[in-house]
Amino acid sequence: MLYTIDMLLDKIKSSEKTYDVEKISKAYQLADKAHEGVLRSSGDPYISHPVAVAYILLEKFWMDTDTICAALLHDVVEDTDITLEEIQKRFGEDVARLVDGVTKIGLVPLNTREEQQAENIRKILIAMSKDIRVIIIKLADRLHNMRTLEARPPEKQRKTSLETMNFYAPIAHRLGISDIKEEMEDIALRYLDPYGFNEIQRQLSLNEVQRDNFIESIKERIRERISDIQPPPIIEGRVKSTYSIYKKVYVKGKNFSEIYDIYAVRVILQTVVECYNVLGIIHDMFRPIPYRFKDYIAMPKPNRYQSLHTTVIGREGVPFEVQIRTQEMHNTAQYGVAAHWKYKAGIQGSVAGEKRFDWIRHILEQQQEADDVEQISEAIKVDLAPDDVYIFTPKGDVISLPAGSNVIDFAYAIHTEVGHKMTGAKVGGRMVSFDYKLSTGDIVEIITGSNAGPNRNWLEIAKTNEAKAKIRSWFKRECREENIENGKVQLEREMKRNGIIADDEMLKNAAQRHRFDTVDDLYAAIGYGGVQISKVITRLKEDQTRQNKLNAAAAVDVQKLVQDASARERKNGVIIDGIDNYPIKYAQCCNPLPGDEIMGFITRGYGISVHKADCRNVKEGLKSENRERWRPAIWASNSTSSFRATIDIIAEDRTALIADITATIANNRIPIYEINAHYLKNGNGNVVVTVEVSGIEQLKNLILRLQKIQGVISAERAGKQ
Numbered sequence: 001m002l003y004t005i006d007m008l009l010d011k012i013k014s015s016e017k018t019y020d021v022e023k024i025s026k027a028y029q030l031a032d033k034a035h036e037g038v039l040r041s042s043g044d045p046y047i048s049h050p051v052a053v054a055y056i057l058l059e060k061f062w063m064d065t066d067t068i069c070a071a072l073l074h075d076v077v078e079d080t081d082i083t084l085e086e087i088q089k090r091f092g093e094d095v096a097r098l099v100d101g102v103t104k105i106g107l108v109p110l111n112t113r114e115e116q117q118a119e120n121i122r123k124i125l126i127a128m129s130k131d132i133r134v135i136i137i138k139l140a141d142r143l144h145n146m147r148t149l150e151a152r153p154p155e156k157q158r159k160t161s162l163e164t165m166n167f168y169a170p171i172a173h174r175l176g177i178s179d180i181k182e183e184m185e186d187i188a189l190r191y192l193d194p195y196g197f198n199e200i201q202r203q204l205s206l207n208e209v210q211r212d213n214f215i216e217s218i219k220e221r222i223r224e225r226i227s228d229i230q231p232p233p234i235i236e237g238r239v240k241s242t243y244s245i246y247k248k249v250y251v252k253g254k255n256f257s258e259i260y261d262i263y264a265v266r267v268i269l270q271t272v273v274e275c276y277n278v279l280g281i282i283h284d285m286f287r288p289i290p291y292r293f294k295d296y297i298a299m300p301k302p303n304r305y306q307s308l309h310t311t312v313i314g315r316e317g318v319p320f321e322v323q324i325r326t327q328e329m330h331n332t333a334q335y336g337v338a339a340h341w342k343y344k345a346g347i348q349g350s351v352a353g354e355k356r357f358d359w360i361r362h363i364l365e366q367q368q369e370a371d372d373v374e375q376i377s378e379a380i381k382v383d384l385a386p387d388d389v390y391i392f393t394p395k396g397d398v399i400s401l402p403a404g405s406n407v408i409d410f411a412y413a414i415h416t417e418v419g420h421k422m423t424g425a426k427v428g429g430r431m432v433s434f435d436y437k438l439s440t441g442d443i444v445e446i447i448t449g450s451n452a453g454p455n456r457n458w459l460e461i462a463k464t465n466e467a468k469a470k471i472r473s474w475f476k477r478e479c480r481e482e483n484i485e486n487g488k489v490q491l492e493r494e495m496k497r498n499g500i501i502a503d504d505e506m507l508k509n510a511a512q513r514h515r516f517d518t519v520d521d522l523y524a525a526i527g528y529g530g531v532q533i534s535k536v537i538t539r540l541k542e543d544q545t546r547q548n549k550l551n552a553a554a555a556v557d558v559q560k561l562v563q564d565a566s567a568r569e570r571k572n573g574v575i576i577d578g579i580d581n582y583p584i585k586y587a588q589c590c591n592p593l594p595g596d597e598i599m600g601f602i603t604r605g606y607g608i609s610v611h612k613a614d615c616r617n618v619k620e621g622l623k624s625e626n627r628e629r630w631r632p633a634i635w636a637s638n639s640t641s642s643f644r645a646t647i648d649i650i651a652e653d654r655t656a657l658i659a660d661i662t663a664t665i666a667n668n669r670i671p672i673y674e675i676n677a678h679y680l681k682n683g684n685g686n687v688v689v690t691v692e693v694s695g696i697e698q699l700k701n702l703i704l705r706l707q708k709i710q711g712v713i714s715a716e717r718a719g720k721q
């Protein structure tokens with residue numbers, strides 16, 4: 001659907017609230033001009049997107065004028081020339097701040113490394129804590145982008161869906177905006193698991209008519225039974241969201257037919273008393289399924305959701321869920337924090353002093369306490385996706401904790417001092433261990449002692465970040481000297497285990513890398529559990545590896561110098577069995593040169609006779625009874641000895657040939673020992689010259705030059721055996 005400004009203005013006209021239509025029109029005009037000529041991937045004009053976002057905010061929440069203006073302008077600062085100052089001048093401080101917040105959230109990459117991600121999420125939470133409307137606009141922005149995701153390339157579809165599933169939907173859930181949360185999840189699922197999504201859709205459509213009739217008949221029967229309630233209750237019926245069914249089928253591994261609450265019927269009343277009365281009537285009409293009743297009125301969810309839930313089976317044998325709540329609870333359930341704008345005369349977006357935003361402040365406070373980004377990241381994950389248990393104090397107060405919490409978490413949730421002074425705990429009147437996992441309905445009594453203090457191993461046991469942060473800060477505060485000693489011992493033990501030898505410099509670097517001023521601070525943090533020792537070790541290991549490489553490089557240099565020096569002093573250039581000072585004689589049969597592969601023959605009393613490895617005498621020798629005396633040999637580098645080699649040249653007969661050959665050899669400063677020339681039968685000349693060279697390289701060079709002499713047909717080393 002293409003959203004237009006006319007639709008937006010019509011929507012505003014239909015509202016009971018008052019809007020500054022002129023301001024909104026001006027915001028539209030500015031955005032329209034700024035995005036002029038730009039198209040979305042779908043081919044629609046870009047302006048249709050901000051208009052859609054503004055429309056969603058009206059349609060769902062009746063957000064205020066400034067929010068609607070900011071929605072219209074939310075992409076101009078990032079995508080066009082218009083500056084924030086300009087927006088501030090024309091639309092005021094609030095609109096500018098909202099646009100800035102939304103722009104910044106949009107720039108935060110969420111699928112980055114864990115550390116980076118935690119930092120980014122922190123930025124978003126800070127933006128939210130300043131003005132919650134920022135994230136509400138962002139959620140509407142994301143919802144419209146999800147609705148139009150079809151037009152994007154597949155890679156982008158997946159990435160955006162993943163981000164939505166992991167971040168925006170949980171935020172919507174935490175803010176209690178189930179409406180947006182469910183739509184986001186269903187669309188994201190379509191791209192993340194098309195197979196699973198289609199399968200559920202197919203199953204649902206199989207008996208659509210039957211299903212509609214079923215829900216209608218249930219609604220009708222309930223309506224009849226409670227017809228005496230005035231004003232008449234609202235009764236709704238629906239199929240639950242695709243993603244909630246998906247989770248049950250694919251994550252919990254249930255059969256499609258086993259899922260109890262594909263169908264949900266909702267009864268919306270005026271008072272809480274009516275809610276409990278209607279619950280009784282429902283249980284009288286249909287058979288309740290045991291353990292499926294939940295009283296979220298007495299124990300609201302952390303996102304303030306309130307309702308009675310029960311699952312029952314009708315005559316048809318089909319189970320369905322019934323949700324019973326008041327109108328006000330219903331508003332909160334659908335729109336969460338945004339219900340404020342929808343049903344009350346607009347409030348400011350600040351979260352200060354608002355109890356419902358406690359969790360945002362909590363996360364931010366914990367982050368200031370935490371020294372380690374992994375803790376922050378974990379805190380956010382746990383706090384954004386709470387699956388809570390409800391625990392009672394002996395006085396009957398209810399404390400909600402994340403599932404899996406134990407008595408330590410409970411003690412710290414009551415009060416920090418209760419946690420610190422805990423010496424034991426009773427559940428249902430019986431003593432339990434500290435790691436006792438609490439379940440909903442447990443009545444827990446914490447026993448305290450005046451001289452008690454937390455134990456270090458509580459850090460391992462505690463499940464909630466709140467408890468961990470409090471325990472850590474106790475150790476941080478109470479025992480610095482002890483922490484330093486403790487941390488030092490721990491780190492030294494781990495370094496030893498990992499073969500790390502760290503000098504002061506390395507430790508200082510490590511401390512700085514973890515943002516501590518001194519090594520003692522690092523030790524202390526390890527001591528009280530503020531820094532994970534494994535992380536310190538990982539980085540020290542990297543340092544060590546780097547250092548080792550540098551050392552190795554330096555060692556190679558030194559070794560080379562030593563080698564060079566000894567090479568100069570060496571009398572000869574052949575090493576046999578690692579020994580280089582044998583008396584050497586070069587075999588006349590093959591004239592080995594440095595660079596040739598060689599073998600040495602250990603003579604009796606003559607030292608070593610060196611042959612080319614492919615010399616006929618070597619081959620014979622290795623078969624003889626003396627084969628033990630033949631040893632592999634290598635040339636020492638930088639040998640200063642010289643060698644004789646014979647070169648065999650064939651050339652066309654011409655005058656001055658021999659003069660050219662001798663001149664070439666002389667020009668290379670190579671001494672000639674012997675030179676012979678004669679005619680071959682075909683009329684070509686053959687020149688055989690014996691020279692003294694320093695090695696095979698020099699010989700090769702000489703041969704190349706000889707080959708270039710005019711008339712030379714071939715020139716090669718003689719005596720190849």
Ligand code: MN
Pocket residue numbers: 049074075141
């Ligand atoms: Mn946008």
